[in-house]
Amino acid sequence: GNSVTQMEGPVTLSEEAFLTINCTYTATGYPSLFWYVQYPGEGLQLLLKATKADDKGSNKGFEATYRKETTSFHLEKGSVQVSDSAVYFCALSDRAGGGADGLTFGKGTHLIIQP
């Protein structure tokens, strides 16, 4: 079956540091890949997505590139801010390949940015 593995948290960084949150996946087909973010007290929000190999998703200074050869979709940001503190979820959709209709999520990575 499909699965998503992401690095364990919490990840604690200082403001303006470089961020990488690793995400790898297992899927039978060619999934679409997503990063969702959950800010304190709020619901899950889509951060960025990529639908095919070598696509780069980007939003709010965050980027992730769909790497089929390494089955990875690592999240990066060049200079984090305190306001980026949140829980980040990597997810995949295999609906196009006939998989389940819902998203498959990783366990989430809690990011803490200190001033």
Add this chain to the structure above:
Amino acid sequence: GAGVSQSPRYKVAKRGQDVALRCDPISGHVSLFWYQQALGQGPEFLTYFQNEAQLDKSGLPSDRFFAERPEGSVSTLKIQRTQQEDSAVYLCASSLGSGYLSEQYFGPGTRLTVT
């Protein structure tokens, strides 16, 4: 505009009781998803509706779980004879289209505690 709303936000049930969780999707959204999120885990897909039709219920963990969306708008997730392992946050999401790339908008969730 209004997002996805869920009620109640918190529910405490004694083991063996039945519970009903409500989801009000964004008006006009065709697709509706239910997920279960255990503590420290990512959301896990339960079931999917396209309008009033339940097209995928592959994630429902047992026959104690039942979902409906009779008029293609509001949905209810019902859990009969609750067990302690049902304790989790139940998330509802809706999307405008039925395609696999249609963005899912999540509600704040209902936290169910079974004592």
